[in-house]
Amino acid sequence: MKTVLLIDDDEDIRFIVDTILNAAEDFTCHTASNRQEGVRLAQSLRPDLILLDVVLGTDRGEEVYQDLRSREETRPIPIVFLTGSTRPEDNDRLLRLGAAGLIAKPFQPDHLIDTLRSYLA
Amino acid sequence: MYDLKQHFLDRLGTHIDALHSAQKAFLSGSDDAVESIRRIAHSLKGSGGTYGFPSVTELAQSVEEAPAEELESALRALLDHLISLRTSSRGDKSVILIVEDSPEDQAILQAIFPESDYRVYVAGTAAEAQEILTRHSIHIILLDLILPDSDGRNLLVKFRESPQTVHTPVIILSAKDSPQTKTECFALGANEYFVKPVDAEVLATAVRAKLDQAQKIKSELRIDALTELPNRAALQEEFLRYKAQSQRHETPLSLAMLDLDHFKQVNDTYGHLIGDQVLQYFSRHLVRSLRKSDFVARWGGEEFVALLHNSTPEGGQGALEKLARRLKEKPFQSTGDAAVTIPITFSAGITEVTATKSINDAISDADELLYLGKHSGRDQILTRKSDIKERPRSILVAEDDELTADFILHRLKKSGYEITHYANGAEALKSAQSNTFDLIILDVKMPGMDGFEVLRNLRKDSRNNSVPIIMLTSMGRENDIVKGLDWGANDYMLKPFSATELLARIHRLLK
Incomplete structure (x- = not known):
């Protein structure tokens, strides 16, 4: 069973990801709606993977990314960005940061599961 | 299984309201409005398609990217689309019964309620009205007082006497404008009284208002406010429906009764606010772990009942075992500054609902199994009495000396006990406060908190005030021995001790 932590301020996305992952046999999903809660849960849960929204209210996902990278407990956890942007330059920038991958919103439930499985394999 | 589409439809109202208010602010020239419209659109763009509505994503994207001069029209297109989605998702039409003998009046009334929004039945006599009521479920009745075969007031009395129509709104339409008649009708249970000729607009509004009110009352009567699950009254209705269906299709039906373990302690330790959140958390997971065709109700307190359609008790056991595992992997976490993590386990009894079983029979059978589970260690899902598992006994060992700890752990594990070990008193105490152990072994001298302090705290804790403790x-x-026994330890061991002796004492205390 793989544990995934989703950090996203959008209630709909939290519901969707939580529902999709918990319905799958091999995932457990936890969610956080802001940076503070996200970092706290990442430290205490040590998930196998973090799904991180690019825009978290007033916080930028990239800053949260750096924050998670700067902490010893969360440094090794692969981070996948959830992005609403379709501009290649935005996505390139995120990948250059060292993110494990990107998932563009909107996504198909099966696509989410398949992508996460491939990152965790 | 999950139903993302339905969830999106349920939440549509929230999105529509948010867009409406942003639209209003935009039209009145507010500076923030544009940004907030684009923000809502951005979020809908991401979620709409994921929920299974690509059309929402497209329209939301055009709002997000629209140049200022096109924003208003793009927003209107998105709103129209959301509203039409909402309208088409509400499939059920309201059903009106018109009791009126004059053909002209019948025609006038029918014209007020278009077929697109209402289903209308018309009765020309009291007998016809009663006949229609035996065949159809009616949401509201419009009643003329002068009928060829009866006085409308007599019919009104019959409506109020019949369980089927006792709460159905009744609007009187009469040519008589006398206070006496009006008073009498209200006394007999009429909800409104209009003097003919009735203004179409007024009547249409009154009917809509009464229907909304009745709908609200009906759903409030059947929904538990805290968990938003159906309540006991709703369960009683659904039970009959599920049972009839199971007999018609010759499919098995099971009833599960679930009860959270140690819930009283959650309330005592963390307060009712957290207790309520735990109930909500559990409800959500319970619903999610069952199928859409199953029915879940809050029976009361921390008890829940599920009707499992086309499922044997063993099938239901599988689903609930998955829920139990899920809850173990994902304990309740409160949000906010003082975050707490509370492990949740539950006990359940599942019984098959056979043709001869009433709801009370089924509940009492499931309840009996549930309590059997409670008395044999909790955290069990039973479908028959022989399901009770001999679970390994769990022992908490708090000992900082590595050699002694290794020695104890090795021997206890070999004897089949489940061991949790801490080398720190404070950590051991924390673990005991959130888990249930069958026995606790405490070293006196430990970092973090000494054994006596741990002992004193354990005995104050309702979960641990009677668990056997060996010092x-x-x-x-x-002197330590006396002090330990005084403070509530059940037994002691002098170091160094033999494993056989320790095992013998554990065995005696666990009997």
């Missing part, structure tokens, strides 16, 4: 004391410190 480990060093030679030459016999």
Whole structure:
């Protein structure tokens, strides 16, 4: 069973990801709606993977990314960005940061599961 | 299984309201409005398609990217689309019964309620009205007082006497404008009284208002406010429906009764606010772990009942076992500054609902199994009495000396006990406060908190005030023994001790 932590301020996305992952046999999903809660849960849960929204209210996902990278407990956890942007330059920038991958919103439930499985394999 | 589409439809109202208010602010020239419209659109763009509505994503994207001069029209297109989605998702039409003998009046009334929004039945006599009521479920009745075969007031009395129509709104339409008649009708249970000729607009509004009110009352009567699950009254209705269906299709039906373990302690330790959140958390997971065709209700307190359609008790057991595992992997976490993590387990009894079983029979059978589970260690899902598992006994060992700890752990594990070990008193105490152990072994001298302090705290804790505790004391410190026993320890061991002796004492205390 793989544990995934989703950090996203959008209630709909939290519901969707939580529902999709918990319905799958091999995932457990936890969610956080802001940076503070996200970092706290990442430290205490040590998930196998973090799904991180690019825009978290007033916080930028990239800053949260750096924050998670700067902490010893969360440094090794692969981070996948959830992005609403379709501009290649935005996505390139995120990948250059060292993110494990990107998932563009909107996504198909099966696509989410398949992508996460491939990152965790 | 999950239903993302339905969830999106349920939440549509929230999105529509948010867009409406942003639209209003935009039209009145507010500076923030544009940004907030684009923000909502951005979020809908991401979620709409994921929920299974690509059309929402497209329209939301055009709002997000629209140049200022096109924003208003793009927003209107998105709103129209959301509203039409909402309208088409509400499939059920309201059903009106018109009791009126004059053909002209019948025609006038029918014209007020278009077929697109209402289903209308018309009765020309009291007998016809009663006949229609035996065949159809009616949401509201419009009643003329003068009928060829009866006085409308007599019919009104019959409506109020019949369980089927006792709460159905009744609007009187009469040519008589006398206070006496009006008073009498209200006394007999009429909800409104209009004097003919009735203004179409007024009547249409009154009917809509009464229907909304009745709908609200009906759903409030059947929904538990805290968990938003159906309540006991709703369960009683659904039980009959599920049972009839199971007999018609010859498919098995099971009833599960679930009860959270140690819930009283959650309330005592963390307060009712957290207790309520735990109930909500559990409800959500319970619903999610069952199928859409199953029915879940809050029975009361921390008890829940599920009707499992086309499922044997063993099938239901599988689903609930998955829920139990899920809850173990994902304990309740409160949000906010003082975050707490509370493990949740539950006990359940599942019984098959056979043709002869009433709801009370089924509940009492499931309840009996549930309590059997409670008395044999909790955290069990039983479908028959022989399901009770001999679970390994769990022992908490708090000992910082590595050699002693290794020695104890090795021997206890070999004897089949489940061991949790801490080398720190404070950590051991924390673990005991959130888990249930069958026995606790405490060393006196430990970092974090000494064994006596741990012991004192455990005995104050409702979860641990009767769990057997063995203290480990060093030679030459016999005073410690007295102190330990005084403070509520059940037994002691003087170091060094033999494994056989420790096992014998554990065995005796666990009997």
